[in-house]
Amino acid sequence: MLPVIQDFTYHRVPVADGVTLNAAVGGSGPAIILLHGFPQTHLMWRHVAADLATDHTVICPDLRGYGDSDKPAETGPDTYSKRTMAADLVALARALGHERFALAGHDRGALVAFRAGLDHPDTITHLACLDVLPTLDMWDVMRGASAAVGFHLYLMAQPPGLPEQMISAAPDAFFGHFLDQWVADPAALPAEIREIYLAASRAAVPSIVADYRASAGIDVEHDSADRARGSRLRMPVTVIQQDWGAALGYDAAALWQAWTDDLRHHTTTAGHFMAEEAPAEIVQRLRELLAL
Template sequence: MPPSTPPTIPGFAYHRIPVATDVSLNVAVGGSGGTPVVLLHGFPQTHLMWRHVAADLAADHLVICPDLRGYGASDKPAEPAENADPTTYSKRTMAADIVMLARALGYDRFALVGHDRGALVAIRAGLDHPDTVTHLASLDVLPTLDMWDVLHGTTAAVAFHLYLMAQPPGLPEQLIGAAPDAFFGHFLDQWTRDSESAAIPDDIRAAYLKASREAVPSIVADYRASAGIDIEHDLTDRESGNRLRMPVTVLQQDWGAALGFDAAARWAAWATDLRHRTVSCGHFMAEEAPAEVTEAVRDLLTRTP
């Protein structure tokens, strides 16, 4: 029986674009005209999480959906075994990848939408490249510093994976690699509001699990950076007063109430032009509530940078 064809976003063209030394990204590009919009996926997903939103936005925008470095079909550079370079999967490095990707496609300015890990990359891109990122949307994540600040006590158990993957190289990779489908599948199940819904159909789920199985070391390295060098970069910005100067839209579940913090206030410290609202779906909102996400992105793009 021949192998099944991997799922794609219908109507989008696929490319491999070099963005750094020995690093090329897998990217789906569709649509034309309007403000270019780059969509960055989260964990444990690939660019396919944007399949509904991307198809809608492509009616009047150029839409660019890459797999982040270390994920999906993009390259997965290894962390150096000795004298480890913590910048390999820093959000600063991953943000620079996206800027280079857009330039390779002919765009010096673009709107940026990120979910989960992709949102952390988008935030860093907005802080580091304010003249490049025209608009920014973040789906269901807090900036790195705030994420660590609000996790405490038994409520932090919901984010056990953050602590596991923050450990030095070796143990987390071994533990996750021993049962990758169980590990990554746990989040696909637990973070979906309605586990019986068709938000993540079988072929997409299989693609996510396959991609994650093949990327355990790089996924762990991405998370490890968020417990180290990413904090350093965020602290520097906080101390210097660097903020997101473009229009910012944030969509989040109301987990701030559950964990005892004001998510909108946390975000207001980082963005000068902020629209923050909670949504009623689960974590994978681009797949569970794509119309609501698309509407929010379209509203964002109407705001004057």
């Protein structure tokens, strides 16, 4: 399998501050942007994108700092804030001719999607977030022994230097751990795809760490300010998650409901990499959202 989404056209699109994003584009019709998570690239959407492209313009970028997109040096907290990454998407869509678009994100991409929905409510028509909680809520529920499952969040939250050095010493072991532990159906990540993800992550350690560091700092500040203002997502929202709430003792749907009045919350039996493990299920949920 080639490291591309078949029948999609690839673009390199300048977005902001000299940053260029790699984006695969296919289909025609209303636009939807699909955002990948950690430790992956846009290729995680290869099955879902092909289906949606039958009646939508589907845009699958690598986030800044990931895959074949630019990886600017971390010069401050804003370099990899979700606000900055959300602005990248608006610039990307406009460069491709779309003033408004639907947005679906998985994992890290879902956090960017959430921020885009709050910051650009007149631009995002529909919002889907896969297997995350909003950043502020995530830190609130991560406590006690159960927080051990998120050890990487704490590691990469540390000041520059130590986390990059530790991860760079054994990148395949580090990133491979998550690919192996978070998948319920290993066949969904064939060897060639797994190697693409490992190679991409291996080449992006500083920017991946910077992305996570922002989530322990400036992203919390932005979410806290929105919560204090009573900001809410104004578009239809779909959330698809593993049942982490039951496992860790919180009500995931209630946490999401605090951010929106128009929520569809679903749990799945698929593993974390649900767009690859259960693409038909994810397509169904996205199409239900897009029909609203």
